[in-house]
Amino acid sequence: MSTPPAGRPRTALVTGVAGQDGVYLARHLRSLGYHVVGTLRPGSRWAPLTLGRAYAYLDGVQLVDLDQRDHEGWAAVLEGLRPDEVYNLAGFSSVGASWGHAEVVAETNGLAVLRMLEELVAFRNRHGWAPRFFQPSSSEMFGTSDQQPQTEGTPHHPRSPYATSKSFAHHLVVNYRESYGLFTATGTLYNHESPLRGEQFVTRKITRSVAEIALGRRDEVVLGNLDVRRDWGFAGDYAVAMHRMLQLDDPQDFIVATGTSRPLAEVVEVAFAAAGLGSGQGHLRQDPALMRPADVADLVGDPTKAREQLGWTPSVTFEQVIEHMVRVDITRLESGVEDAVSYLEPSVTL
Structure with a gap:
């Protein structure tokens, strides 16, 4: 059973909710009637900026403190909230900066995802169902691939600590889906921008x-x-694609890109x-x-599968x-x- 008991409002948990993608996704989910809970990393040096953004954009979103690397904290939030859908948008997101923080990147983007998946399996063993799980993969995973454009089947050749960590997490999500029957989907997101991008990008x-x-x-x-x-697109469009992936009958992997x-x-x-x-x-x-x-x-992605199976095309x-x-x-x-x-x-x- 991959869905929660009927008769309750749909609830989505969005990790890293005050980031660019988290804001756009949370607002989209709220517009669809979801109860949205978002996590913020406690004690971050960006805390004032994060909280300011949260209060500016996340009206109606329930905020909780959670470090992506805190396994026990993640287990407690999952058990207490019991969400229908989980969107794992927290993580280390800068390719350039990853060279100077390789160990942190591996822990945050890789091992943290492993622990989240392990806890989903344990949750299902206790309750007979598990939330649907979305993992954002990155076009940087393809690295120096000779295939242009890249598709869902293009082999990975990551060329940075960031890209390597995202490739590791991507393959974990696929493996836990195939090995344990979890509803876990990946969206390989090409560069997507908005005014909420940090100035380090x-x-x-x-x-x-x-x-x-x-x-x-x-x-x-x-x-x-x-x-x-x-391949540059608009973050708001990509948030729509994330949601649509978790509404399918069966979990799959998608390229999310403009094609140019x-x-x-x-x-x-x-x-x-x-x-x-x-x-x-x-x-x-x-x-x-x-x-x-x-x-x-x-890097350029082929969005054919997303267009045909999700009905998704860029609007901006x-x-x-x-x-x-x-x-x-x-x-x-x-x-x-x-x-x-x-x-x-x-x-x-x-």
């Missing part, structure tokens, strides 16, 4: 810097490899144009020190995402307000 670094240049608060944006290509890759230089070009700065000539500088030890040149274009991020960053700088519901959707006029 290159897209947000670009849009924030361009906004500051437009307002005369800085002179240049400094970047590494401008030729690297990625673009060089980082194009992100820069669109951002400068959105700020009314033309090409940005004279405001861009490349720094070899920002190159990664083993950068992946190109690449240009709309980047343009909106620039407009939001300009508004933030002018108003001093970092978080507002009006920042979330590209269709909203600021």
Whole structure:
């Protein structure tokens, strides 16, 4: 039995709920009538930012403290809440920073998932059913694969500690599904952006810097490899795909992507144009020190399966995402307000 007893409201547990994906997913689930419980990591140095974001965007979401690596804490939350669905969005998410924190990345993104799956098995043994479980995999797992675009069957060749940890977790989720019959699904998410991206991510670094240049608060944006290509989409669209995966009759694995890759230089070009700065000539500088030890040149996903089986297609274009991020960053700088519901959707006029 993979579903809870009938006659109770649907409940979703979203780990890492104050992150970009957590916010968009929690709000989507709330719009569908779910009772949503989200976890926040206690004692984080980002706690003030996290709590501010939580209160700005997560109205109606029940918040609980839980460190992703706390096995006993996870077991207690699972037993006490008994959710219908679990979306595991907590974790270490920066590819570049993972090189300096490899052990933490392995513990947070890999072993923590193993413990979560073990506890799902134990929960089912006690109650005769287990929550449906979603694991976000990453396009970075494919690394230097020669296959373009990548599909659900493309072999992994991870090229960073982050990518390696995500590949490990991905294969765990598949194995626990096949070995124990759990409803565990993976969504291999290609780069998905929004104004909620942290400034440590290159897209947000670009849009924030361009906004500051437009307002005369800085002179240049400094970047590494401008030729690297990625498949960029909108985070809100990807949250919809996550939910749809757990509504299927049988758990599966999906690629979530737009099907088009673009060089980082194009992100820069669109951002400068959105700020009314033309090409940005004279405001861009490349720094070899920002190159990664083993950068992946190109990643592009084939979303055919998601389109055919989930009925999912992107609703926001690449240009709309980047343009909106620039407009939001300009508004933030002018108003001093970092978080507002009006920042979330590209269709909203600021």
